[in-house]
Amino acid sequence: MELTVDAINKTFISNGNINQVLKDISFEVDKGQFISLLGPSGCGKTTLLTIIAGFQKPDSGSIIVEGKKVVKAGPDRGFVFQNYALFPWMTVKDNILFPMKQIKMPKAEREERLKVLLEMSQLEGREGLYPHQISGGMKQRTALVRALATKPSVLLMDEPLGALDFQMRQSLQDELEEIWLRDRTTVVMVTHDVDEAVYLSDRVIVMSTNKGQIVEDMNIELDRPRNRKSIEYEKYKNQLTIALTKASPEMTED
Amino acid sequence: MENKASLYKGRSRYSEMKKRDIKERIYRGLVFVGVIGIWYFGAIRIDSPLLLPTPMAIAKALVSSVTDPEILLNLSITMKRVLKGFLYALLAGIPIGYIMGLSELAEKLLGGIIDSVRQVPIMAWVPLTIIWLGIGDGPTLFMIALSGVFPIILNTMQGVRGISKDYYNAARSMGAGPLSIFVNVIIPASIPDVLTGARIAVGTGWMSVV
Ligand SMILES: Nc1ncnc2c1ncn2[C@@H]1O[C@H](COP(=O)(O)OP(=O)(O)OP(=O)(O)O)[C@@H](O)[C@H]1O
Numbered sequence A: 001m002e003l004t005v006d007a008i009n010k011t012f013i014s015n016g017n018i019n020q021v022l023k024d025i026s027f028e029v030d031k032g033q034f035i036s037l038l039g040p041s042g043c044g045k046t047t048l049l050t051i052i053a054g055f056q057k058p059d060s061g062s063i064i065v066e067g068k069k070v071v072k073a074g075p076d077r078g079f080v081f082q083n084y085a086l087f088p089w090m091t092v093k094d095n096i097l098f099p100m101k102q103i104k105m106p107k108a109e110r111e112e113r114l115k116v117l118l119e120m121s122q123l124e125g126r127e128g129l130y131p132h133q134i135s136g137g138m139k140q141r142t143a144l145v146r147a148l149a150t151k152p153s154v155l156l157m158d159e160p161l162g163a164l165d166f167q168m169r170q171s172l173q174d175e176l177e178e179i180w181l182r183d184r185t186t187v188v189m190v191t192h193d194v195d196e197a198v199y200l201s202d203r204v205i206v207m208s209t210n211k212g213q214i215v216e217d218m219n220i221e222l223d224r225p226r227n228r229k230s231i232e233y234e235k236y237k238n239q240l241t242i243a244l245t246k247a248s249p250e251m252t253e254d
Numbered sequence B: 001m002e003n004k005a006s007l008y009k010g011r012s013r014y015s016e017m018k019k020r021d022i023k024e025r026i027y028r029g030l031v032f033v034g035v036i037g038i039w040y041f042g043a044i045r046i047d048s049p050l051l052l053p054t055p056m057a058i059a060k061a062l063v064s065s066v067t068d069p070e071i072l073l074n075l076s077i078t079m080k081r082v083l084k085g086f087l088y089a090l091l092a093g094i095p096i097g098y099i100m101g102l103s104e105l106a107e108k109l110l111g112g113i114i115d116s117v118r119q120v121p122i123m124a125w126v127p128l129t130i131i132w133l134g135i136g137d138g139p140t141l142f143m144i145a146l147s148g149v150f151p152i153i154l155n156t157m158q159g160v161r162g163i164s165k166d167y168y169n170a171a172r173s174m175g176a177g178p179l180s181i182f183v184n185v186i187i188p189a190s191i192p193d194v195l196t197g198a199r200i201a202v203g204t205g206w207m208s209v210v
């Protein structure tokens, strides 16, 4: 198993309010699987993803990546932030080189990998620009290949396309799929877009606002690239939409 | 397609900025001329070079003083002092600012002391520093450094505090250790604030020299 999420609990206490966000969350992800965490706003998707990344600790439970228990953030788990979190003081090239320098990849190998990544993300000729000089889509692609630079075992993405407009979003979904198909890195992606989840994922997990409980865990068995107009595609979308309504606050409030 | 579009957008934004720049400069010029004008007519009405000299007299005095070697020498001595005091302020302020920005404990421990020292009017230090450092350059330098050190500390600290958590998380998830995070994230992200502090420090340095 590439990634195991085992009985994760997480409670926040703020201003005297006790808020259990995740209760006993467990699932396993196979190597090379692209899974999406789908759920209404506030259900704990980001919290769970950042626990997997090691940015914060669960109250109890454990995350296991390639047999090793996660204790802190590390380059075996790449992370793509919703707001990209590119370093504005570094060029596109230096942003992408940064993780490779951190793991002390030899220079020749680094340069070779950089070339591949720039080609993959169609950023050739832009590598000398700073993040504020490129478009949102290009930032997104920079962030994606930066996270993939060290060939992590798991790629974690928090609403990676959330900040983009509809058209940009669809075209980047295709690019994301294309890039992913090259190495088939194991992916956990957070989204609240049903269409995006069905289009990209091998498997979709739907979390509820009620302590992050998993209300649906569905394999998407469609050939890639997927046809948004097919009947099966629609069926998956409908099923997930129903699961999503079950997961929303109105249904879980007592 | 996309490239051209974004290039174009960049260019038009750039020229827009230039236009705004020019406008601003024209306004500033007008205000300047206006102030000089009011000054001039005011001076003529009052008609006393002691109370309010005319702009022309000031300009003449300025020209004759910048060509007077003795005044120039004094100016260069003052500038050297301000520069030296400023360097001491940087040397002390930047490390303290970083330490206080990075460690909450340090901020709690040092914050109180710094706040109370800051409240002491700068002139109150004069007798004390003369006792400590004797007469001469010492007290002046101390005063310049002291007045400059606070804005440097405070701005540096705020700069470090203001760094987004995402940057730290991103760096860690890419394998960066503490030293690399300091060099590649904390320093570049806080430099603009450190420079703001330094700019203010030069200003207060000049003021305290007077
Ligand atoms: N550091 C924190 N302190 C207190 N409460 C928090 C903290 N982080 C998250 N929460 C709470 O935990 C819950 C889940 O937050 P989370 O960000 O994981 O949701 P999400 O599913 O990612 O939502 P969205 O789709 O809006 O991004 C929310 O109620 C939020 O207020």
Ligand SMILES: [Mg+2]
Residues within 6 Å of the ligand: A045, A046, A047, A158
């Ligand atoms: Mg979120």
